[in-house]
Amino acid sequence: MSEIIIEATGIKKTLGQGAGEVKALRGIDLTLRRGEFTLLMGPSGSGKTTLLLVLGCMLAPSSGTLTVCGMPTSGVDKEGLARIRRDHIGFVFQSYHLFPTLTAAQNVQLALDIRHERGRKAGKRAREALNLVGLAQKADTLPGELSGGEQQRVAIARAFVANPSVILADEPTAALDGNNGRSIMRILADAAHQRERAVLVVTHDPRVIPFADRIVEIEDGLLVDTGSGGPERLHLPKAAAFRP
Amino acid sequence: MSLVPTLASRNLFHDRLRFVATLIGIVFSVVLVMIQMGLFLGFGRMVTTMIDHASADLWVLPKGAKCFEDPSLLDAKLRDKVTSVDGVASVVPLVIGFSDWRLESGETTPVFVVGADLRDGSLRPWNVVEGDVRALSQNGAVIVDRSYYDRLGVSKIGSTAEIRGRHVKVVALTDGIRSFTTTPYVFVDLKYARTYTGTFPDRASDLLVRLKPDADRDTVLKAVRALVGEHEVLTTDEFRSRSRSFWLFGTGAGAALFAGALLGVIVGTVIVAQTLYSSTKDHLSEFATLRAMGSSNGYIYRVIIYQALLNAIIGFVIATAIGTVVVEMTAKSALPIVITPWLIAALFVLTVVMCVASAIGAIVRVVRIDPATVFMR
Structure with missing residues (x-):
């Protein structure tokens, strides 16, 4: 059995107060393991993003326990949680969130910079990460001059350049066409399989299913299936899927 | 980086x-x-330009004098008393005051007369760009700054005017001796300053005290203070500070x-x-x-x-x-x-x-x- 990177037990999260109170998560048990590519799927409002925020140490659960790389997160202050994110977690956002005034290489290097990794070595690592996502020739290009797919690849390079144990991605293919979506999923799958990371992708895009080792379904704040995945399990039409 | x-x-x-x-x-x-x-x-x-250019270690001032331009007067006979203090090299009276300058055209303008003993050199005009300071010892001789040509109605050495009805002639010119009050300074010899300012012969504005090289300033200061009674004795730094304080904060x-x-x-x-x-x-x-x-x-x-x-x-x-x-x-x-x-x-x-x-x-x-x-x- 491979190493557990994130372990969530009995996670509950209530958002809002009084009449506006919503039980977004109602007792989630989930483990993410090294080398495993997991999809978290579910309809809108099912609690996918809330769970991602909790797993990414950006939202404290109302109850339950969360450990990241063996470290419990309960009682840790904001700076401590930021440190856990910095040291162990890489994020990929739906709308890329690149810095428009920095080049692709500088955007990637930023993930090292906040970890106090600077100088030529950091620059070299950033360019190597861009090379791995096929963007070595665009290292000095500003995000505004890149396509959506290229921007998302820069964001992925930024997520894994510091070698985090886990990558959490939120709808990374939502704004991309078929070719770009396939390319992004392949990079993320490689990040899990070849680089021994836990990768969790939140999506409601069924085309990404063929890449998954495991598909976790969430509905009304509860996991309804934590099975081992594959497109056949969801009866997905072959033509609709991104092919690995 | x-x-x-x-x-x-x-x-x-x-x-x-x-x-x-x-x-x-x-x-x-x-x-x-x-x-x-x-x-x-x-x-x-x-506001301290005259103090800065005076050659004095101590200043004897009328009681309550706030600045160099203060019109208060003291008894000139104090000079002899102060001269007798051990460690004092010389005591020079200074006579200053506002007066009227009448241009050749007949207009008048206020001026600030500075009268010092030129032989002693306690407060001589500086930055003299034309003429000779020694000519100031002549009757009716004055030195003015060339930046005041228009105000004073003069254009060169030899130009004439009147101060308090007395005929005066410009014998030298300075550059950059300007007054913050915009009233031009006019340098004259001490012996004529009283006439131009209407000061009685036994009165002086200040006494400039110079010490002997080996004198202890604090000791002499104490001795002079004890001697001059109600008048004030300040070091140059103290007088400078008092003048600045008056003009900058008092006003x-x-x-x-x-x-x-x-x-x-x-x-x-x-x-x-x-x-x-x-x-x-x-x-x-x-x-x-x-x-x-x-x-x-x-x-x-x-x-x-x-x-x-x-x-x-x-x-x-x-x-x-x-x-x-x-x-x-x-x-x-x-x-x-x-x-x-x-x-x-x-x-x-x-x-x-x-x-x-x-x-x-x-x-x-x-x-x-x-x-x-x-x-x-």
Whole structure:
């Protein structure tokens, strides 16, 4: 059995107060393991993003326990949680969130910079990460001059350049066409399989299913299936899927 | 090297219009403070210019004399008493006072007569650019500054006028001896000064005391104070300080200059704070992304403070260049603006403090960033 990177037990999260109170998560048990590519799927409002925020140490659960790389997160202050994110977690956002005034290489290097990794070595690592996502020739290009797919690849390079144990991605293919979506999923799958990371992708895009080792379904704040995945399990039409 | 300076400078230069507006605010503020403080220094120097150029170790003054221009008089016989004090080398009376100068055209203008014993050299005109100071010992001889040609209706050595109905002739010209009161100084020999100022022969404005080289100043000071009774005895530094204090703070002129400088600081701080806050607000999603990636708050503060520092440095350099031009332009004016290296250093520190303090609002805004917002966009 491979190493557990994130372990969530009995996670509950209530958002809002009084009449506006919503039980977004109602007792989630989930483990993410090294080398495993997991999809978290579910309809809108099912609690996918809330769970991602909790797993990414950006939202404290109302109850339950969360450990990241063996470290419990309960009682840790904001700076401590930021440190856990910095040291162990890489994020990929739906709308890329690149810095428009920095080049692709500088955007990637930023993930090292906040970890106090600077100088030529950091620059070299950033360019190597861009090379791995096929963007070595665009290292000095500003995000505004890149396509959506290229921007998302820069964001992925930024997520894994510091070698985090886990990558959490939120709808990374939502704004991309078929070719770009396939390319992004392949990079993320490689990040899990070849680089021994836990990768969790939140999506409601069924085309990404063929890449998954495991598909976790969430509905009304509860996991309804934590099975081992594959497109056949969801009866997905072959033509609709991104092919690995 | 960290990416903090790169990120800060790109954030700053990205919106050029806002950057220019910020710079204008800083430059306006720093130039205003620089001019106000330069005027303060210039004024401070001008009010003591006669004291600075007098050759005296101690000044015997009428009781309560507030400044060099004070019209109070003392008994000239004190001179003999003070001369007798052990350690005193010489005592020279000074007679000063306002008087009327009648131009050849018949117009009159007020002048400030400075009468000193030329043989003793206690307060001789300086910066003499034409003529000879020794000619001042002639009856009716005066020395004026050439910047007052128009005011005094003279155009060269040999020009004539009247002081209190007495015929006078310009025998030498100085350059740059200007009065902050705008009333021209007119140097005359002591023996004629009383006539021009209407001072009785047994009266003098001040006594300038020079000490022997081996004399202990404090000991002599005590001895002279004990001797002159109700009159005051000050060292040159004390008299300079008292004069400055009177003109700068007693008249409210200094307070007005400081108020202007304070206004400059407030305006600058508000402008920089507003633009930094607005810039930070525009880049909130980037700061939230940094926070989501795990950056410390300190890293984000550094970006904002670096922006503030860049504003400060660029604004200060431009302001200093403008200030230098202003200094050049006012060098020959009635009240020149004086900018010293210390003033420049203090202004730089002030500009940095002003800009960094302005960043507080932006920092407070950033502290409240929820990194989770990056997943909502």
